[in-house]
Amino acid sequence: MEIERLLEEAKKELEEIKSPEDLEKIRIKYLGRKGELKKLFENLKNIQPEKRKEYGRKLNELKIFLEEEIRKRRERFEKKEKKEIDPTLPGVYKERGYLHILKEEIKRIEEILVGLCFEIEKGPEIETEFNNFEALNIPEHHPARDMQATLFLEKEKIILRTHTSPIQIRTMLKKRPPIRICAPGRVYRRDAFDASHSPVFHQVEGLYIDKDVTFSNLKGTMEIFLREYFEKKDLEIKFAPSYFPFTEPSAEVAILWERNGKKEFLEVAGCGMVHPNVLKNCNIDPEEWNGYAFGMGVERLCMVKYSIPDIRLFFENEKRFLKQFSF
Numbered sequence: 001m002e003i004e005r006l007l008e009e010a011k012k013e014l015e016e017i018k019s020p021e022d023l024e025k026i027r028i029k030y031l032g033r034k035g036e037l038k039k040l041f042e043n044l045k046n047i048q049p050e051k052r053k054e055y056g057r058k059l060n061e062l063k064i065f066l067e068e069e070i071r072k073r074r075e076r077f078e079k080k081e082k083k084e085i086d087p088t089l090p091g092v093y094k095e096r097g098y099l100h101i102l103k104e105e106i107k108r109i110e111e112i113l114v115g116l117c118f119e120i121e122k123g124p125e126i127e128t129e130f131n132n133f134e135a136l137n138i139p140e141h142h143p144a145r146d147m148q149a150t151l152f153l154e155k156e157k158i159i160l161r162t163h164t165s166p167i168q169i170r171t172m173l174k175k176r177p178p179i180r181i182c183a184p185g186r187v188y189r190r191d192a193f194d195a196s197h198s199p200v201f202h203q204v205e206g207l208y209i210d211k212d213v214t215f216s217n218l219k220g221t222m223e224i225f226l227r228e229y230f231e232k233k234d235l236e237i238k239f240a241p242s243y244f245p246f247t248e249p250s251a252e253v254a255i256l257w258e259r260n261g262k263k264e265f266l267e268v269a270g271c272g273m274v275h276p277n278v279l280k281n282c283n284i285d286p287e288e289w290n291g292y293a294f295g296m297g298v299e300r301l302c303m304v305k306y307s308i309p310d311i312r313l314f315f316e317n318e319k320r321f322l323k324q325f326s327f
């Protein structure tokens with residue numbers, strides 16, 4: 001009879017199941033809304049009346065049998081699943097991410113300068129020759145342009161900025177003084193990689209324009225900044241005369257720092273009083289306003305602070321190096 005055949009078939013299939021998914025397939029096949037049993041129940045009305053009672057009883061028995069078998073097997077699977085979680089096994093270790101050392105240091109530099117009332121400015125890495133050179137008092141044939149072996153883009157007069165100083169120009173062209181900004185960013189030069197050169201590196205620019213700004217304002221700011229950054233209250237700082245076309249007078253800033261067991265002055269920044277021509281190029285009257293500017297290399301600051309011997313380490317992204325700075 002149909003019911004017996006179905007019972008045998010279901011028993012055989014139940015023996016063969018390997019997963020909860022197999023079990024579910026069987027449930028749907030027999031007990032589902034369009035399942036085999038449903039069809040047999042629907043057939044009930046076609047059975048001769050005297051056999052109908054017996055047929056119905058057997059069908060019910062089959063239904064209860066299948067429901068029970070499926071329930072038991074499902075429980076068995078669930079128990080097995082629970083057993084597979086072994087609480088004595090070591091946990092799955094997920095490494096925590098951290099910022100790159102340069103990102104971390106730029107954040108620190110910004111924090112100190114914001115504390116000294118500098119606002120953060122940004123500028124594009126693709127610049128005009130005007131913003132990068134001309135407006136900064138570096139005319140076309142000036143030898144200073146050789147100092148910063150420039151990467152020219154295909155378009156004429158468009159370059160990868162060689163320093164963050166063009167952000168000075170952009171800011172002065174759009175804002176009226178007083179201005180007090182710092183501007184971190186990536187800069188590019190036509191340099192090959194070696195221990196102290198990289199074709200791409202980072203600088204932080206500073207600019208303060210107001211009335212009656214003095215060189216001692218600049219000195220004081222540089223001293224406070226460097227003592228904070230190098231975390232040394234009595235850090236010895238030296239200003240030596242230097243030359244930049246966009247400042248007059250100009251200075252190089254060096255700090256007394258221990259390197260390879262002996263103390264020496266290491267240069268960490270360039271600075272000076274903004275050249276009147278630069279102000280004029282930005283439509284600011286040098287008779288009324290004046291100011292100072294400074295520029296620092298972020299990699300350079302980091303290398304001095306943490307005794308990092310080679311600039312390439314910042315860009316190789318070797319994890320054993322970077323991890324040392326995951327504070």
Ligand code: DAH
Pocket residue numbers: 162163164165205206244247269270271272293294295296
């Ligand atoms: N732009 C200079 C460079 O890349 C660094 C610099 C020096 C910036 C003196 C300044 C400054 O703002 O006053 O070498």
